[in-house]
Amino acid sequence: MSARSSEAIKSASKSSPRSERPSRAIDRRDFLKAGGALIVGFSSAGMMADKLFAQGPPFMRMPGPDPRQLDTWLAVHSDNTATVYIGYVELGQGSTTSLLQVSAEELDFDLSQVSTVRVDTSISPNQGGTYSSSAIARGSPAIRQAAAEARQVLLKMASQRLGAPVEQLTVAKGVVSVIGASGKSVTYGELIGDKRFDVEITGKAPLKPVAEYTLVGSRPPRNDIPAKVRGTFTYLQHVRLPGMLHGRIVRPRGQGAYGAGAKVKSLDETSIAHIPAARVLRKGDFVGVVAPREWDAVRAARDLKIEWDMPATLPGSDDVYAAMRAEQTVDRVVLQRGDVATAFSAANAAHTASGTYHGPYQAHACFGPNGALADVRADSALLICSSQDVYTTRGTVARLLGMKPEQVRAEYYEGSGTYGHSCYDDSAQAAAILSQLAGKPVRLQFMRWDEHGWDPYGAAHVGEVRIAADANGKLVAYQYDGWQHNWAAVESSEQLALGTPAAEWRLGMAQQVNPSQCGGMYDIPNIKLINHQVDGLKYLKAAWLRSPLDLAFSFASEQTLDELARMLRMDAYAFRRMNIANERWRGVLDAVAEASKWVPRPPASRVSDAKIVQGHGIALGTHLTSYGGAVAEVEVNKETGAVAVKHLYGAIDAGLAVNPAFIENQISGQLVQAASRMLLEEVTFNKTNVTSLDWNSYPILRFEECPKVTPICVQRLDQRSTGAGEEVMAATAGAIACAFFDATGVRMTEFPLTPKRVLAALRKS
Amino acid sequence: MASKLKLRVNGVTREVDSAPDTPLLYVLTDEMHLQGPRFGCGLSQCGSCSVLLDGAEIRSCVTPVSAVNGKSVTTLEGLPQWYAEQKTLAKAPELHPIQQAVIDEQAVQCGYCYNGLIVKAAELLSKNTRPSDRQIREAMNGHLCRCGTYPRMMRAIRRASEMMRDAHSGAETTAADETELAANATGDSAEVAR
Numbered sequence: 001m002s003a004r005s006s007e008a009i010k011s012a013s014k015s016s017p018r019s020e021r022p023s024r025a026i027d028r029r030d031f032l033k034a035g036g037a038l039i040v041g042f043s044s045a046g047m048m049a050d051k052l053f054a055q056g057p058p059f060m061r062m063p064g065p066d067p068r069q070l071d072t073w074l075a076v077h078s079d080n081t082a083t084v085y086i087g088y089v090e091l092g093q094g095s096t097t098s099l100l101q102v103s104a105e106e107l108d109f110d111l112s113q114v115s116t117v118r119v120d121t122s123i124s125p126n127q128g129g130t131y132s133s134s135a136i137a138r139g140s141p142a143i144r145q146a147a148a149e150a151r152q153v154l155l156k157m158a159s160q161r162l163g164a165p166v167e168q169l170t171v172a173k174g175v176v177s178v179i180g181a182s183g184k185s186v187t188y189g190e191l192i193g194d195k196r197f198d199v200e201i202t203g204k205a206p207l208k209p210v211a212e213y214t215l216v217g218s219r220p221p222r223n224d225i226p227a228k229v230r231g232t233f234t235y236l237q238h239v240r241l242p243g244m245l246h247g248r249i250v251r252p253r254g255q256g257a258y259g260a261g262a263k264v265k266s267l268d269e270t271s272i273a274h275i276p277a278a279r280v281l282r283k284g285d286f287v288g289v290v291a292p293r294e295w296d297a298v299r300a301a302r303d304l305k306i307e308w309d310m311p312a313t314l315p316g317s318d319d320v321y322a323a324m325r326a327e328q329t330v331d332r333v334v335l336q337r338g339d340v341a342t343a344f345s346a347a348n349a350a351h352t353a354s355g356t357y358h359g360p361y362q363a364h365a366c367f368g369p370n371g372a373l374a375d376v377r378a379d380s381a382l383l384i385c386s387s388q389d390v391y392t393t394r395g396t397v398a399r400l401l402g403m404k405p406e407q408v409r410a411e412y413y414e415g416s417g418t419y420g421h422s423c424y425d426d427s428a429q430a431a432a433i434l435s436q437l438a439g440k441p442v443r444l445q446f447m448r449w450d451e452h453g454w455d456p457y458g459a460a461h462v463g464e465v466r467i468a469a470d471a472n473g474k475l476v477a478y479q480y481d482g483w484q485h486n487w488a489a490v491e492s493s494e495q496l497a498l499g500t501p502a503a504e505w506r507l508g509m510a511q512q513v514n515p516s517q518c519g520g521m522y523d524i525p526n527i528k529l530i531n532h533q534v535d536g537l538k539y540l541k542a543a544w545l546r547s548p549l550d551l552a553f554s555f556a557s558e559q560t561l562d563e564l565a566r567m568l569r570m571d572a573y574a575f576r577r578m579n580i581a582n583e584r585w586r587g588v589l590d591a592v593a594e595a596s597k598w599v600p601r602p603p604a605s606r607v608s609d610a611k612i613v614q615g616h617g618i619a620l621g622t623h624l625t626s627y628g629g630a631v632a633e634v635e636v637n638k639e640t641g642a643v644a645v646k647h648l649y650g651a652i653d654a655g656l657a658v659n660p661a662f663i664e665n666q667i668s669g670q671l672v673q674a675a676s677r678m679l680l681e682e683v684t685f686n687k688t689n690v691t692s693l694d695w696n697s698y699p700i701l702r703f704e705e706c707p708k709v710t711p712i713c714v715q716r717l718d719q720r721s722t723g724a725g726e727e728v729m730a731a732t733a734g735a736i737a738c739a740f741f742d743a744t745g746v747r748m749t750e751f752p753l754t755p756k757r758v759l760a761a762l763r764k765s
Numbered sequence: 766m767a768s769k770l771k772l773r774v775n776g777v778t779r780e781v782d783s784a785p786d787t788p789l790l791y792v793l794t795d796e797m798h799l800q801g802p803r804f805g806c807g808l809s810q811c812g813s814c815s816v817l818l819d820g821a822e823i824r825s826c827v828t829p830v831s832a833v834n835g836k837s838v839t840t841l842e843g844l845p846q847w848y849a850e851q852k853t854l855a856k857a858p859e860l861h862p863i864q865q866a867v868i869d870e871q872a873v874q875c876g877y878c879y880n881g882l883i884v885k886a887a888e889l890l891s892k893n894t895r896p897s898d899r900q901i902r903e904a905m906n907g908h909l910c911r912c913g914t915y916p917r918m919m920r921a922i923r924r925a926s927e928m929m930r931d932a933h934s935g936a937e938t939t940a941a942d943e944t945e946l947a948a949n950a951t952g953d954s955a956e957v958a959r
Contacts, residue, residue, distance in 0.1 A: 092875030228876035229864045231801030231841035295787040367911040368877045416877030417912045448806040660956045672913025695810040703905040706915040
């Protein structure tokens with residue numbers, strides 16, 4: 001066993017990315033041991049589960065690191081480098097590098113002198129999940145403050161060592177020198193080298209003035225890319241544990257109604273007798289297979305004869321909107337300002353436009369299906385997963401295993417991009433159940449149909465919008481009624497294994513009509529937003545998918561605005577601009593208009609009988625905080641119904657951009673992904689279950705369809721940093737729909753804009 | 766008992782323990798612990814598992830290991846060496862030009878699809894050192910990227926093409942290609958201070 005462990009250690013160390021030097025993880029462990037009080041730091045990069053468990057369960061019952069302690073956030077080493085402990089996970093957005101820029105800036109270190117370790121519930125501060133584009137928005141203030149506190153402590157130590165007051169000290173690359181006294185210097189490493197700070201964060205350490213920033217706002221390259229390009233980066237899918245089995249789940253191909261789940265009607269274990277190494281594991285209606293060899297597990301899951309009981313109660317994807325609209329709903333006025341009824345009256349509203357719009361269920365469709373590794377022992381468990389929120393995942397897995405959260409250690413390994421709550425919790429739970437049943441470590445890998453078929457999708461939406469303007473083009477009234485259901489609160493693994501009834505999240509932000517996205521960017525004196533909450537148990541399970549619901553809101557709202565602009569014979573850009581007072585909204589709108597060399601004209605004023613027609617559209621978008629704008633240039637073939645997005649321009653104002661290059665990459669990705677969602681993506685299902693189970697039945701945008709993209713990062717040094725991973729999604733959705741309207745004079749009422757749907761809309765017009 | 770299957774992987778001959786019907790992907794990942802090829806769909810739809818078989822890109826997730834017995838497999842990890850052999854260089858470079866170009870363009874987001882994107886682009890560039898925009902799109906169309914990094918990958922392929930031309934200046938050029946390359950610049954980014 002020890003030989004295998006050390007081999008695993010070697011391969012893990014060799015393959016770790018530069019930013020996550022395993023030696024540092026071990027340093028931290030030793031360093032914490034040396035400090036005596038807090039022995040929590042272990043990383044599987046340096047130590048395998050077996051050795052970890054040899055320490056005994058009390059070891060696992062340590063609380064998470066104390067966020068008030070400076071030592072929780074960073075450690076300065078003898079070689080004058082630092083390890084920064086970050087509670088947010090890297091999802092390919094570059095946030096790890098950005099947060100290292102922030103810490104190095106504040107400490108006056110070079111970027112090369114700081115690194116981090118992987119997120120782990122036994123090491124990392126619990127900063128909450130990495131969602132709502134939070135890594136920089138919430139992560140950077142905490143890390144900036146911790147670094148500033150450390151700098152203060154180090155300067156005091158240097159002051160004593162050098163015999164000079166703090167005011168006369170200056171720092172560069174972690175070397176403290178006395179101003180005007182050449183040669184008098186000491187490094188941070190010499191001052192504290194691997195010893196604990198042992199101080200609490202005061203929140204009072206002065207922060208470096210923005211004007212003095214040299215690293216923050218600059219564009220160093222991402223530290224994870226070289227390993228990803230060489231093939232040496234360790235994704236979750238590469239991690240192996242000694243003595244483990246390969247596991248696969250066995251479920252119906254495609255989920256059914258969330259509330260109904262799936263019941264095993266019959267299961268014939270002899271059907272996999274031809275794979276003697278494989279075992280069937282079952283807990284309630286949760287079924288899986290394990291085998292020492294991966295291919296045996298894949299074959300066993302494929303060949304196992306099992307019949308499922310699934311009720312035929314779904315409306316089917318063709319009838320889902322009518323079904324939702326007809327539901328008894330729980331209604332809530334999200335926002336009411338002024339008097340909408342009076343404002344819509346003829347005396348006040350010279351022009352009124354309205355429409356009913358539909359947005360489908362869409363999948364996260366992670367490129368690498370989710371998975372997890374679990375080693376569940378009698379009284380403790382190790383979980384290796386790609387959760388965006390390892391602390392929450394730890395809690396739900398602990399409940400499932402009948403343990404306390406402290407008995408479960410969850411460690412994060414990056415998987416493929418997840419764009420929200422994909423199957424990472426479901427697969428983590430499944431791995432834990434399989435390991436508990438098998439009595440061995442299990443590596444669970446979802447298959448493609450598991451990921452596509454059992455994803456908690458972005459919810460389907462029906463929107464009814466009505467907007468009015470006066471004769472001068474000033475917006476006077478806005479009403480939005482939205483129908484959708486909430487997110488799934490119980491994962492399918494738990495539902496199947498324990499029979500836990502399906503349940504939804506309580507209504508909250510990002511599950512309901514969004515005041516920021518529905519009219520929020522425009523100055524409208526009279527506004528009413530009403531949420532109609534549908535019972536989600538009768539539908540597919542849902543969760544947050546990048547900019548939840550906002551694409552559908554923008555699709556409805558921005559097209560209706562363009563209909564008004566057409567009535568007013570006003571240019572779409574000018575019409576929006578005159579209805580915006582906020583300079584940051586104007587900023588992104590102007591940025592995309594300028595970049596695209598916007599030529600003003602009323603929407604749909606150039607509609608022709610040509611077979612192939614072109615149009616442009618402009619729209620705004622947000623998720624919760626930052627400001628997004630987009631322009632789309634599209635071409636429509638009226639004979640085939642094909643829509644080609646030719647060029648997209650996107651701008652984000654996310655306040656202080658720590659690394660503008662990363663934001664540009666995020667914008668480019670959002671432009672392309674939003675185009676994919678508007679043109680191609682929809683989950684299909686019949687009355688029993690989901691039928692879009694792979695890349696053929698759930699197509700996404702490809703190289704040949706990819707538009708040109710122009711990303712614009714609006715840098716605002718005087719504003720706090722906010723998220724930049726979502727805002728251009730909704731703006732792009734609106735811009736593409738408006739561009740289609742401009743080209744054809746027809747408003748699409750449902751996306752994606754597939755040829756069939758486009759031809760039907762053109763024929764109807 | 767039949768003799769074991771043998772593969773030449775990144776220049777080293779390896780014996781295979783797995784059953785002959787095992788997809789090559791699982792041999793490369795589970796037996797040889799390679800981290801280039803990776804599971805994406807198991808259906809030959811996405812390109813996540815791509816490797817070069819005697820220089821041609823194949824999907825290892827649907828290729829039984831018995832079908833490649835005795836053949837030469839190159840994975841992402843082996844591209845620099847493979848490139849050196851192609852170009853008869855004395856020594857393998859640190860990175861294949863397309864790998865360097867992907868870093869230079871900072872093209873990656875999550876990077877999971879980049880095994881397939883890089884392997885496919887390396888195959889393309891080995892056959893056509895000056896691919897046009899249309900040829901790039903056609904060649905790469907069977908590879909998906911969920912993060913939407915296609916525009917940057919296209920830039921990286923053009924950059925690698927230029928790097929290879931600079932290194933081996935004998936390549937032929939045509940005016941039509943040049944125009945198309947210039948006309949299809951995939952996008953400019955801008956940082957605006959407000």
